[in-house]
Amino acid sequence: MGEKIPARQEALELLHQYNEGDSLRKHAYAVEAVMRYIARKRGEDEEKWGIIGLIHDLDYEKYPEQHCVKTGEILREHGWPEEYIRAALSHGWGICCDVTPRTDLEKFLYAIDELTGLVVTTALIRPSKSVLDVQVKSVKNKWKDKRFAAGVDRSIIEKGAGMLQIGLEELIDDTIKGMQEAAEAIGLKGNPT
Numbered sequence: 093m094g095e096k097i098p099a100r101q102e103a104l105e106l107l108h109q110y111n112e113g114d115s116l117r118k119h120a121y122a123v124e125a126v127m128r129y130i131a132r133k134r135g136e137d138e139e140k141w142g143i144i145g146l147i148h149d150l151d152y153e154k155y156p157e158q159h160c161v162k163t164g165e166i167l168r169e170h171g172w173p174e175e176y177i178r179a180a181l182s183h184g185w186g187i188c189c190d191v192t193p194r195t196d197l198e199k200f201l202y203a204i205d206e207l208t209g210l211v212v213t214t215a216l217i218r219p220s221k222s223v224l225d226v227q228v229k230s231v232k233n234k235w236k237d238k239r240f241a242a243g244v245d246r247s248i249i250e251k252g253a254g255m256l257q258i259g260l261e262e263l264i265d266d267t268i269k270g271m272q273e274a275a276e277a278i279g280l281k282g283n284p285t
């Protein structure tokens with residue numbers, strides 16, 4: 093018997109089972125959307141990239157002290173392939189686990205996880221409160237403003253871009269475009285001007 097290929101529906105049910113709060117669910121949808129966008133652009137497996145994005149923070153609401161460790165346990169209990177588990181865990185490299193991002197999928201997940209937070213805050217200060225209005229330069233302008241989206245660690249994003257050897261502008265552009273595709277689900281459709 094071959095390894096099971098997790099379906100999005102199962103990933104979504106797990107997400108909802110373990111995350112009751114709206115903000116973590118929206119974060120999961122945002123990361124999923126960006127992973128899908130980048131996978132499609134690069135001719136990679138969109139479904140796989142998206143599903144891993146969707147469940148990467150699975151344990152965070154219930155087990156913040158054991159972040160990543162519990163996600164591994166839960167997914168193993170459900171018979172998920174090690175490839176998916178490793179990828180999900182690697183976003184916490186140097187933060188809550190020692191799984192180094194190796195594949196492009198893992199490096200992108202690591203790089204865009206925090207970046208989605210910066211894009212959310214950039215959207216929310218716009219009059220329209222819409223991600224559809226966010227531009228790369230608006231995000232870049234806030235890069236060095238430490239008080240803006242203070243919880244977003246820019247150095248992680250920079251490290252991720254470095255691993256991928258892509259420019260920050262491209263990474264920001266991909267992240268905005270991916271999140272725009274999920275504007276409704278992440279609550280950032282706003283009222284575009």
Ligand SMILES: [Fe+2]
Pocket residue numbers: 148149152159183184
């Ligand atoms: Fe996380």
Ligand SMILES: [Fe+2]
Pocket residue numbers: 119123148149205
């Ligand atoms: Fe995350």
